[in-house]
Amino acid sequence: MTQLILGLVLFLAVHSVRIVADDWRTRLRSRLGENGFKGLYSVLSLVGLVLIVRGYGEARLDPVALWTPMLWARHLASLLVLLAFILNVAAYVPGNQIKAKLHHPMILGVKLWAFAHLLANHTLADVLLFGSFMVWAVFDYRSSRRRDAAAGTVYAPGTASRTVLTVVVGAAAWAVFAFWAHAWLFGVAPLGR
Template sequence: MIYLILGLALWVAAHLFKRVAPDLRTQMGNAGKALVAVGILAGLGLMILGYKQAEVVNLWYPPTWAVHVNNLLMLVAVFVYGMSATTGRLRGRMRHPQLTAVKIWAVAHLLVNGDLASVVLFGGMLIWAVLEVIVINRSQDWDRPEPGPAKKDIILVTITLVMFVVIAGIHMWLGVRPFPG
């Protein structure tokens, strides 16, 4: 569990570094960018290692219907994440689509995982995403981008469906069954 907690702490620190210490981050130039990238990757690696090694301590047993809610929320999370890259009509509808997607992802996974390591991982990521939005909103104004053509949103829906299938396939490859059967 210690690796999981250290990984989460490193992830949060690396992501918040440019928001909390912008002058220092600017002074560091490319070295600062590299440091943040290494911190994020190391944090991710520690979280994965810590999650895989954590002892299973069940706090609750999720109901079977939660899997269906999880899958629906995950489809929404993939779509919302994709909104950050769209140039269609949905562009600018949401200020923080990637962080909102992380929040949806975290809640979805908390619904279907009742063990302590999952609460630490997904709860920690949820807290980080909320904190990140607060810090960003306080530190900078937002210029809402102009919406683009609707056909770009159709592309977003198509990419969302493909990515959802890919993500589900990766889960099955890893031995996690995202669809009850």
């Protein structure tokens, strides 16, 4: 469990600098240069991610159950993760109406993904992992919206065709993950095959 906690602290701390110390981040970027900053950010993020994966994997070997999982929650979680995939894709498809409306769909996708997994899972490691990401996403979304307001950021309205493309790509990615990749990567078939 220690590796999981250390990984979460490192990974989420790196991803929270803009939330709590945006001016310091700007100064550090200037001092290190764009590539130096991205390199440091990437290395620290990767180390945090490796610790999270290893720690979560170890915690799954000796799980501490907190409640009895409910079957309906698993089905609801699958639906919520479908929406999370679409939101994540919306962050990258230019000119879609989802991004135009929500402004930071990836952060909302992380929040939805974490909430879905909190519904479907029941161990201490699950609560630590998904709960941490959900709390981070709440604060990051708020911070991002505040920065947008301060900068006067305006998002292009988006088109229906780009929105349909976003939904189709997101749903296809979810299907691949739900029906094959999740079981292959994590040993759990979310749709109960």
